[in-house]
Each structure stands twice: as C-alpha cells, then as structure tokens.
Amino acid sequence: MYGFEALTFNIHGGYLEAIVRGHRAGLLTTADYNNLCQCENLDDIKMHLSATKYGSYLQNEPSPLHTTTIVEKCTLKLVDDYKHMLCQATEPMSTFLEYIRYGHMIDNVVLIVTGTLHERDVQELIEKCHPLGMFDSIATLAVAQNMRELYRLVLVDTPLAPYFSECLTSEDLDDMNIEIMRNTLYKAYLEDFYKFCQKLGGATSEIMSDLLAFEADRRAVNITINSIGTELTREDRKKLYSNFGLLYPYGHEELAICEDIDQVRGVMEKYPPYQAIFSKMSYGESQMLDKAFYEEEVRRLCLAFEQQFHYAVFFAYMRLREQEIRNLMWISECVAQNQKSRIHDSVVYMF
C-alpha cells in the first residue's frame, strides 16, 4: 500500500538499501572533479583516485597507465558492488536488479554483431563488452547470419528472448538493420521494465515511472535527431518510440514528421520539463544537447535518494556510477591528450 512501505520494506530490503546509500556517499563530488581536472598526467589521476573508493582497484596497476585501464578498473568496482547487492537480494528486488542489466546485454549483443559484420575477431570484441551485460553463450553471436538465426541459436535462452518478437525478420544483418534492432529491443525492454515497476506499486513505481519516462523521451529525441536525413521512413521511426512517457502519444506524432533540429526543438518546447533543457541551447546548436540531457538525468537520479523504502535508489545508484565512469573517461582522455581546456565540455557534476 502506498505510504506504508516503511512498515515492511526493511524485512528484505533494509540492509541493502543502507548499503547502496553508503555507496552513494562514495560518489565523487565537485571538489574531487576539480582536483582531477587539475591533474597533469594519468599518474596524477591515479593518485587522486587512490583517496576515493576506487583506490583499491587502481593501486596495483603499473605505470604507464592507459585511459582504458582506468575505465576498466572503475567499471570493475561497479560490477563488484552490483554483484554483492544481487546475491543478497530476495524477490522482487532481485528481479528488479536483473532488469538493470538487460540494457547492457542489449548493447553487448549489438556490439558483437556489428563487430562481426566488420570482420573483427570475436575475442577482441568480447573484451570490449560491458561486464554487467555478459551472458554465457555470448561468443556464439558471431556465428549468426541473420536475425532469425541470432534468436534461434543464442538469444532464446537469455532474458532478452521476449523482446525479440517485434524484430524477427529473415533479412541479413547490416548496419541499418542492426541499429533498428537495437532500438526495437531497447523499446521492448523499457516497456517491460515500466510494466514491472507499475506492478511493484508504491514509491518504487512512482519514482521509476518518472525516471523511465525520461529515458524513453530522451531516446525518442535521440532517435529522431539521428535519423534525420537517413532512409528511415516516418512509420519506421514512429515504431521505435516507446509507448509511455510524457511525449506519448501526441509528441511522438509530431516528432515522427520532424526533418531538422529546429522542428524537434519546436515540438519539445511544448512540454515544460523539456523546455527548460532546450532553452539552455541557442538555435542551431546540438552538441550541447547530450550534456543537457545527462544533467537533467543526473538531477532526477539524485532526487530519487530523497525518499526511503523503495527500489529506485538501486537504479539511481547504478546510473550515477555509470555517469561518473563516463566523466572519468572524459577527464582521462582530455588529460592524456593535453586538451584540458575541453574538460568542462562534458563533465556532469553530481553533488
């Protein structure tokens, strides 16, 4: 019952919620980012990070460091935190935590299929996959020639199987189809996750609905902008939009017919939450859009921690960590390539 979760949530979720809030306290603050931005080289970054929670993961790395090593080790911490929480969780929290991984599984599947199309070695691709999205038969993906085979050989045994009903065709896989497949899978995943959260009810469903609706809307805008000028038809584009969110259904109708960014802006400015985002950018500028969306996402994720006794804190923590790893990757790349003036272009501060 909404409002009375405090009475029974702590039976199964109290310990893990306290743990995730402890992890949240270890996220990097603006002061940490300022220190990192002052670094001259990657060894300085490693030294600054050794005072944070990443210390134990980076201390055994020999110099010279690479940016990929830093990102890999930080991702390892995220995976360790996640696995620790997953193994302690009971239903329905364990299902909720599993849902957080499916997005990464989809990304990994698309990575391997695209890489195979471009004749890359399977082992090399598997090393590049996100560790949260690994599953057992992932290497077999390289064998498949079209989507039906992909489904039949590998994906039917994974949790992604129910998302494939929309995109099973016998066409051969090429770049365009793979992107469409990725977006169709992600759409099915988001809708499934949304329904699951609605079923959970209470504060979880309220907060997760808001977060997932923002995600769905953001993806709709990105799909629109990325498919302007390509051969994706309007109906196909409309099929890739999720059926929930602030933009559903009228915003989707209007987005489907947009042909350039100013039209997209015109559509989005009718919705007050997104008007604030788009008003930060002047006309004709689209590079800042990604960063503006990330900032809005981080703002909403931080707000999820304001309420106690719900599962959305786990989702928020995982997303905030991923954003932090993106920030660290950007900072490391800028420092390694000596372009420190561009550091502030893409770092999203959290607290």
Place this chain on the structure above:
Amino acid sequence: MSGVTIAHASSWGAALVRTSPYTFSAIGIAISIGVSVLGAAWGIYITGSSLIGAAIEAPRITSKNLISVIFCEAVAIYGVIVAIILQTKLESVPSSKMYDAESLRAGYAIFASGIIVGFANLVCGLCVGIIGSSCALSDAQNSTLFVKILVIEIFGSALGLFGVIVGIIMSAQATWPTK
C-alpha cells in the same frame, strides 16, 4: 441476576455480560504485554537492518544510533510494567458477586487498560523504529543531522508514555466488590 437488565437470555448482549470479567482482565493483560512487545520488536528490526547496513561504510554511527534501539526497547518495558501492575489489580470475588455491575466494571477497566497500553506502544514502537532507520542513514551521510532527528524520535517515544499514563489511570479504578 442483580442489577443487570438484559433483553434476551441468548442475545449477544447477554453473551457479553455473562462473560466472566476475569476473561476480559486476562485478555487485557495479555494484550498489554503481547502487543507492546510486537511494537518494540517491529521497531527494532526496522532500525536494526538499516543501522547494520549503514555502519559498514560509516562505522562511527553504531554506538550513537543504538539509542534508537533503546527507545524501542523502552516501549516493551512499558508493556511489562503495565502488565505487572494490572495483574496486581486482579482479586478474587465470590461467585455470587461475579456478575455484579462493579465486578464487570473492574474487568472492563483492566481490559481497556491493557488495550490502551498495548496499541499505543505498538504504534510508538513502529514510529520510533522508522525514524531510527532514517536517523541511521542520515547520520552515515552527515553527522550533524543525528541530534536533530533524535529530537523527532523523542517526540515519537512520548506516544507510548501517553498510553502508559492513561492505562494506569484506567486501572486505578479497577475496584472489585468487597466480600
């Protein structure tokens, strides 16, 4: 039977009035301690699970936040004290006077006292437990918050005290008819 008018010998009213006052008293005493301890235990597990998890990243909070657990425990102690007081109010009455109005009044007074204390302590234990859980989590992030949230908890634990006071006043008038 003297002094008591009942409509029908087999109506619900008759069943109520013909139930022994000792039954009501005993149930009242049982509820006073049973439900109080339920409230205390519920509150302790709500606080305890959050406290344990939060103390992993911030070990300094453990000793201070045991106060929340102690406030919950106090709720159980109120229940025990009132149960002991109530059971001293039970006296034997000759069977000719067992269904007198005054006997019934004594029985009902002890029953009501037990319910008052039991349920007031149930919600007090829950309240203190939930606040204690939030207190532990906030203290782990920012140690200046502890004392401020403790004030809220003190107000919460006053609820159990209200129940105990009214319960004791109720039971003070539980006078059985003299032999």
